[in-house]
Amino acid sequence: MSSNVTIYDVAAASGYSLATISRVLNHPEKVKPATREKVLKVIEELGYRPNMVARGLASRKTTTVGIIISDITRASVAEMIGGIMDISDTYDYSIKIFQIHDEIQVKDVMRNVVAEQVDGVLYLNDELSEAATEEIKEVLKQSNIPFVFTNVINEDKNTASVAIDYLKAAYDMTRTLINQGKKHIYLLSTARRYTVNIAKEQGYINAMQESGLEPMVFRTSGETSINEVHFKEFFQNKPIDAAIAVRNSIAVSFMNVAIGKGYKVPEDIAVASFQNTRYAVLARPKLTCIDIPVYDIGAVAMRLLTKLMSKKTKDVGNTKIILPHNIIIRNSTN
Amino acid sequence: MSSNVTIYDVAAASGYSLATISRVLNHPEKVKPATREKVLKVIEELGYRPNMVARGLASRKTTTVGIIISDITRASVAEMIGGIMDISDTYDYSIKIFQIHDEIQVKDVMRNVVAEQVDGVLYLNDELSEAATEEIKEVLKQSNIPFVFTNVINEDKNTASVAIDYLKAAYDMTRTLINQGKKHIYLLSTARRYTVNIAKEQGYINAMQESGLEPMVFRTSGETSINEVHFKEFFQNKPIDAAIAVRNSIAVSFMNVAIGKGYKVPEDIAVASFQNTRYAVLARPKLTCIDIPVYDIGAVAMRLLTKLMSKKTKDVGNTKIILPHNIIIRNSTN
DNA sequence: CTGAAAGCGCTTACAG
DNA sequence: CTGAAAGCGCTTACAG
Numbered sequence A, B: 001m002s003s004n005v006t007i008y009d010v011a012a013a014s015g016y017s018l019a020t021i022s023r024v025l026n027h028p029e030k031v032k033p034a035t036r037e038k039v040l041k042v043i044e045e046l047g048y049r050p051n052m053v054a055r056g057l058a059s060r061k062t063t064t065v066g067i068i069i070s071d072i073t074r075a076s077v078a079e080m081i082g083g084i085m086d087i088s089d090t091y092d093y094s095i096k097i098f099q100i101h102d103e104i105q106v107k108d109v110m111r112n113v114v115a116e117q118v119d120g121v122l123y124l125n126d127e128l129s130e131a132a133t134e135e136i137k138e139v140l141k142q143s144n145i146p147f148v149f150t151n152v153i154n155e156d157k158n159t160a161s162v163a164i165d166y167l168k169a170a171y172d173m174t175r176t177l178i179n180q181g182k183k184h185i186y187l188l189s190t191a192r193r194y195t196v197n198i199a200k201e202q203g204y205i206n207a208m209q210e211s212g213l214e215p216m217v218f219r220t221s222g223e224t225s226i227n228e229v230h231f232k233e234f235f236q237n238k239p240i241d242a243a244i245a246v247r248n249s250i251a252v253s254f255m256n257v258a259i260g261k262g263y264k265v266p267e268d269i270a271v272a273s274f275q276n277t278r279y280a281v282l283a284r285p286k287l288t289c290i291d292i293p294v295y296d297i298g299a300v301a302m303r304l305l306t307k308l309m310s311k312k313t314k315d316v317g318n319t320k321i322i323l324p325h326n327i328i329i330r331n332s333t334n
Numbered sequence C, D: 001c002t003g004a005a006a007g008c009g010c011t012t013a014c015a016g
Helices: A007-014 A018-026 A034-048 A053-061 A075-090 A103-115 A129-140 A166-179 A195-210 A224-234 A248-260 A276-283 A294-309 B007-014 B017-024 B033-046 B053-059 B075-090 B105-114 B130-142 B168-179 B195-210 B224-234 B248-260 B280-284 B295-309
Strands: A065-069 A094-099 A120-123 A146-150 A161-164 A185-190 A216-220 A242-245 A270-274 A288-291 A320-323 A326-328 B066-067 B092-097 B120-123 B146-151 B161-164 B187-192 B216-220 B242-245 B269-272 B290-291 B320-323 B326-328
Touching: A007 A034, A007 A195, A018 A034, A034 B130, A053 B053, A053 B161, A065 A103, A075 A094, A075 A270, A075 A294, A075 B092, A094 A103, A094 B075, A094 B168, A103 A129, A103 B075, A129 A195, A129 A320, A129 B161, A161 A166, A161 A294, A166 A185, A166 A242, A166 B280, A185 A195, A185 A248, A195 A216, A195 B280, A216 A224, A242 A248, A248 A270, A248 A276, A248 B280, A270 B092, A276 B248, A276 B280, A294 A320, A294 B075, A320 B168, B007 B033, B017 B033, B033 B216, B066 B075, B066 B105, B075 B092, B092 B216, B105 B130, B120 B295, B146 B295, B161 B168, B161 B295, B168 B187, B168 B195, B168 B242, B168 B290, B168 B326, B187 B195, B187 B248, B216 B280, B224 B248, B242 B248, B248 B269, B248 B280
Parallel strands: A065 A094, A065 A120, A120 A146, A146 A161, A161 A320, A185 A216, A185 A242, A242 A270, A270 A288, B066 B092, B066 B120, B120 B146, B146 B161, B161 B320, B187 B216, B187 B242, B242 B269, B269 B290
Antiparallel strands: A094 B092, A288 A326, B290 B326
């Protein structure tokens, strides 16, 4: 429960005052090199580590960042957190995770993140309504907690964010298929209207309409087994020669059903997807997909947040970051 | 940075002292119902939420739990954290995540978790050497921080843990295949010797030897693309009629290569696996596997930890919990 | 460059 | 049942 040795012990053992010990840790340049050495030596000997809670109270900085997520078991969420943590480690920030499964919890969870005194927030939850999202922004602003939207689209020019251009990504992917001569291209999206998926849909629609083709969005649940049922109903002799799924799991599920029905992939139906997870590579055939740098999104967001938190300079530069994406062609398309 | 309203404000507005406000929050039974009501009302009106950092300092309890992991992007790790969080939410514990990628970091990270004053620790890192693991246990014990090993095997009868009986699970799976008449059954394991995989190997070996069959353990990297290369080399006309993989990704990768080489699954080679992730269901054919209740392991571990942390009763009961597993037969075996 | 003192926002014996 | 006071372990003006 307690790291026994405190700053008092270091002070006593070194013959200096609390203030000096604190200074060698927090403002080493303000202390004479000789005494700095001595103090450091005593700290080392005693194995002293400042109690972060006490430090947090006194300095009003907890060096802790809150991450607000929907569901940690989503591969992209976990991957983003991986990117976040690798950066937060180098900056010596701790990470605290808050999940919001249901909009009912918004108020409560937000009170919590405020009460926890986090220095900043990374907002990764893309499953909430716009109203709920705005409410969260409001709380954060009122509490003066810097935050960045991480892989969550937010129009507001003033809210820091990092994402990729999903609209363009979808557009590019659709164009690629159109250029291969595909005409009946479906978009397989989710029933729930995640902000990123809305952007993907728009990009797809733009590309289709631009070529005089009819956009067809098919919505399915995120749950794997339900997908299959949906997809089976789907194959009632509709003309289709390509499909773009917003997620790997949807793409693979679709592909399996199609192949089960006797279609050949990619000859009869080309299949493409977003993200580049292990599903894409473990699928047979391997999936053509848009490579979304999920890890980087997390890492870049965390780095941006550190700038926002150390508001020494008002000029943190651009706070609306778009990371590049690219298309990886594999065997599920020609 | 700050939730403006403090306990002083509540005291002033309600006409009671700090002590009373604090009591209605922490020991409501010690305060007269009438005043409790009044205070609660003021708290509500002012939207007061106690500063958790200050509370942590004063009470020496942070109501936060540290989770020590290797790699959050591993599906089972993320899933366990999901289970942990759902429980910690109901107990109003916060979660702080610490990762240890490399043994070099052990000392530093552990100093950190101690400095952060977490009330308890969930240890999920199964990638560390025994020596490093013992060192971690030592630090935790010295700092008097209760901890539970979560899906990490530890022989020590005194360390609380929750896991499944991997040895028996592997034994059962192997027996199942043997009973189906398989004779050349391989175990596809990892190069790195995770504690859980060592147990799986032992169970497999036991079952094979018991039936007079020769155990054959094939080790591969965890990295998907390398698996494939390894597996391709692997198929140099070895007699094989079944394989059990310690992970879904290994199983799927193996299956794909086998099918690519003209083998029929399950007719020529039956394939079984551990875990029951979405990979298992998205594979073609679908994977027979051991269903490991990963989410539950996390949830149960967290629940056990809460008991350990509230040491009112010395009798927390059994602290070595083994959760049940079961085999799910699908189309990758007959 | 260093120290004494106040303060961060709570909790918890100790009195009454 | 309630309040005054000390204390949790730090940091940071303020003096010197």
